[in-house]
Amino acid sequence: MGNSEYSLSSRSLRTADYKAKTVTENFTQSKVRMIHESMDPKGAKLREARDSVTHPNTVPIILALDLTGSMGAIPQHLVQEGLPKMMAGIIQHGIPDPALLFMGVGDTSCDRFPLQVGQFESGDLELDTWLTRTYLEGGGGGNEGESYLLAWFYAALHTVTDAWEKRKQKGFLFTCGDEPSLSTLPARVIGELMGEGQQKSYTDKELLDLAREKWIVKHLHITQTSAGGRSAGYWQQLLGEDCIMVRDFKDVAMIIANTVTTNAPQSSPINGGGEGEKTEKPSEEIYL
Numbered sequence: 001m002g003n004s005e006y007s008l009s010s011r012s013l014r015t016a017d018y019k020a021k022t023v024t025e026n027f028t029q030s031k032v033r034m035i036h037e038s039m040d041p042k043g044a045k046l047r048e049a050r051d052s053v054t055h056p057n058t059v060p061i062i063l064a065l066d067l068t069g070s071m072g073a074i075p076q077h078l079v080q081e082g083l084p085k086m087m088a089g090i091i092q093h094g095i096p097d098p099a100l101l102f103m104g105v106g107d108t109s110c111d112r113f114p115l116q117v118g119q120f121e122s123g124d125l126e127l128d129t130w131l132t133r134t135y136l137e138g139g140g141g142g143n144e145g146e147s148y149l150l151a152w153f154y155a156a157l158h159t160v161t162d163a164w165e166k167r168k169q170k171g172f173l174f175t176c177g178d179e180p181s182l183s184t185l186p187a188r189v190i191g192e193l194m195g196e197g198q199q200k201s202y203t204d205k206e207l208l209d210l211a212r213e214k215w216i217v218k219h220l221h222i223t224q225t226s227a228g229g230r231s232a233g234y235w236q237q238l239l240g241e242d243c244i245m246v247r248d249f250k251d252v253a254m255i256i257a258n259t260v261t262t263n264a265p266q267s268s269p270i271n272g273g274g275e276g277e278k279t280e281k282p283s284e285e286i287y288l
Contacts, residue, residue, distance in 0.1 A: 004123025068140030089257030
């Protein structure tokens with residue numbers, strides 16, 4: 001990530017185009033049925049959320065989307081309208097330096113590309129690029145869940161943030177889907193995904209505990225599908241209050257915005273003012 005800015009007026013020029021396109025037209029990797037090389041974890045050994053002059057107090061956010069068949073509508077909604085609403089909701093409530101990374105997760109038992117990893121970005125163009133670069137594989141299977149634990153694995157062991165290293169502030173890690181997580185991540189699968197040598201196996205609980213050391217971990221559980229209704233108990237038992245039940249997937253963006261603004265350290269207003277004053281932002285532009 002660099003010194004890019006989030007501009008609502010710039011984003012609005014692309015919004016109409018996104019709304020006029022089909023899922024395949026917006027997410028062009030679907031045409032070639034391949035992961036984009038820049039999101040292949042074999043080449044993404046480490047992702048960093050660093051501070052800069054423009055972003056001196058980054059708040060890192062990971063959004064790990066379920067890319068199996070039942071959840072394909074969520075990325076399309078995000079690119080058409082959800083993402084700008086989410087970013088506006090975060091920035092206009094006193095957090096001017098969000099750094100968002102998109103991740104895609106699938107099923108390690110069934111899918112060719114169960115993990116896809118973007119970059120931490122803040123600008124509207126860069127975020128759109130990484131989101132639409134994601135390959136919506138649309139796989140999954142009839143096994144006991146999906147591989148949400150891959151998000152915990154990657155966040156725990158393959159990310160570095162200035163928020164944590166400089167300020168001991170945790171970032172936010174959201175998984176989003178309608179299945180339980182697979183219970184184990186075998187060493188063999190990690191080696192295949194990361195292209196590394198000797199690995200160890202992990203359970204879902206081990207990876208969750210590792211991720212929680214540096215991240216506030218939440219799961220947005222989509223209950224409007226039949227699978228979502230059946231698997232709610234798994235998440236409630238595993239995460240407790242960190243499991244957020246979502247009746248309508250179109251609410252995901254604003255739930256994330258509200259969660260971040262409620263739990264992140266508040267910055268001083270961009271347009272001046274003392275501590276505790278309400279942040280004022282221009283109605284048309286949000287600059288990061």
